[in-house]
Amino acid sequence: MRILITGADGFLGANLRIRLREAGYQDIVGITRSSSPQELVAGLAAADFVFHLAGVNRPQTEDEFVRGNRDFTEQLCQALRSVGRRTPVVFSSSSQAALENPYGRSKLAAENILLSYGRESGAPVLLFRLTNVFGKWARPDYNSVVATFCHNVARGLPIRVDDPAAKLRLVYVDDVVDAMLRCLASPGPAAGLMEAGPVYETTVGEVADIIRSFFISRSTLLTPPVGTGLTRALYATYVTHLPAASFAYQIPQYDDPRGTFAEVLKTPDCGQFSYFTAHPGVTRGEHYHHTKAEKFVVIRGSAKFRFRQIVTGEFHEIVVRGGEGYIVETIPGWAHDITNVGDDELIVMLWANEIFDRARPDTITMKVVA
Known part of the structure; x- marks a missing residue:
């Protein structure tokens, strides 16, 4: 099976590529921002399954939302139509697709373009409306507030919490990848919204406090309960943001x-x-x-x-x-x-x-x- 991934060098794409290789999938085509339109068309022509993870979420102008989310998805679907195959597509959308803002509108437009392709071709089109994905390799000040907190706290830098009680919904990248791999093994419905979870309901203040506790634990030796749930996922994320010089630390003897x-x-x-x-x-x-x-x-x-x-x-x-x-x-x-x-x-x-x-x-x- 040949699998094509758009956004292959991004946070979610990098995690998915590793897990696909672990599962035995070797024929993986990665499409990145540096790929040419010809490479995209050629890759889609031979693809048996597509993970469409590319997108724009932090543009310089609102027009970039349209070009990076709606227009690129239209380009992808036109290439799939020209092949004449029923190539399944999994799309990483956003929970903001349900909201009336420029980013949400661009993601909703991309969803509708994909669903239209699915109806015309009979190909399964599965949509994940993701919310605040965090985990290893997320970029601080870009992918997730969790990544920003982890990066700064691991280096003894301050973090900004304007409203500790602000609600926050988080989903861990490994859980997202698990859900996407299940689609590959068994696409399931012909089209529709898919769930990735668990979704952790928390607050900005709680997440900040948990991450700070990881830093403090090296001096107190008191490790929080990091074996299950949100704290487990946050701890795994935090240690991936440690600089190499901090991989080891000394305890009193x-x-x-x-x-x-x-x-x-x-x-x-x-x-x-x-x-x-x-x-x-x-x-x-x-x-x-x-x-x-x-x-x-x-x-x-x-x-x-x-x-x-x-x-x-x-x-x-x-x-x-x-x-x-x-x-x-x-x-x-x-x-x-x-x-x-x-x-x-x-x-x-x-x-x-x-x-x-x-x-x-x-x-x-x-x-x-x-």
């Missing part, structure tokens, strides 16, 4: 005669991750918790974990070596310690189910073996 301890990452509701080292023969821990629970993974070296139930005195001992893949859990009400019983430095990663609170540490000193 605390050294004493036993070795090193460092907190790595904290979460709002799932505790924190840390690591520590211990020199040969060194014992760490020697305390118990009432509620706090921990998981330890030995990365390098050999560790002896000792436990004693603080009421009954019951004793238990475990030796774990790096690379064995064991997790050792500490249990509330059991005093525990960890001793480096090897000849090399011991390195241990640990997770605690709560963030360490210096005011209420829930860490009571007690030796396991008197």
Whole structure:
């Protein structure tokens, strides 16, 4: 299958091209602003499917809306008609096509031109009225306010929020591409509006606060819940705007005669991750918790974990070596310690189910073996 993409070097086009290649589509023709009319006609003549993503949304004059959206779409449809094939078209329109403004009118006109081509040819014409698409490779001060916020915050630059309560509807680029790929696999209806989502209903102020929290997290080590929904998509977008010099950052390390301890990452509701080292023969821990629970993974070296139930005195001992893949859990009400019983430095990663609170540490000193 030969697939033609207009606007192939744009934000949405670049994301779609990558995903098409991943899905096994190799015969992809990209049309960009530098392509000639002859290249467009030749590409359309051989195309089996068209993603029409090109358009103008930030012109110098309103006439550019007409030329870039309506007139270019008319040129595309005339070329498709001349071929005489039923070539399906997916069009990236805009939610503003429902509004009475120059950009919206130009997008609505493009929709109607495509639908007319579909009725005449019998080709499927599928329209996506997209709203505020954001994601990797979006250009700041052009594609999306999210891109602008991410770019500036990642560099410590100010962002402008005139009305924090202003409503904002966002859709993530990967979700848009997923919906477009489904059209390629099964065009579905002969014509009509298609949905890409989820559409996130939020505010400018909320988005700004979430993005700022990503920047702050490097100093507080407190990472927002970035695993689902809008925050996940915003975080993925934010880190793509980091300059290469900011790909790495350092965390505080605390050294004493036993070795090193460092907190790595904290979460709002799932505790924190840390690591520590211990020199040969060194014992760490020697305390118990009432509620706090921990998981330890030995990365390098050999560790002896000792436990004693603080009421009954019951004793238990475990030796774990790096690379064995064991997790050792500490249990509330059991005093525990960890001793480096090897000849090399011991390195241990640990997770605690709560963030360490210096005011209420829930860490009571007690030796396991008197």
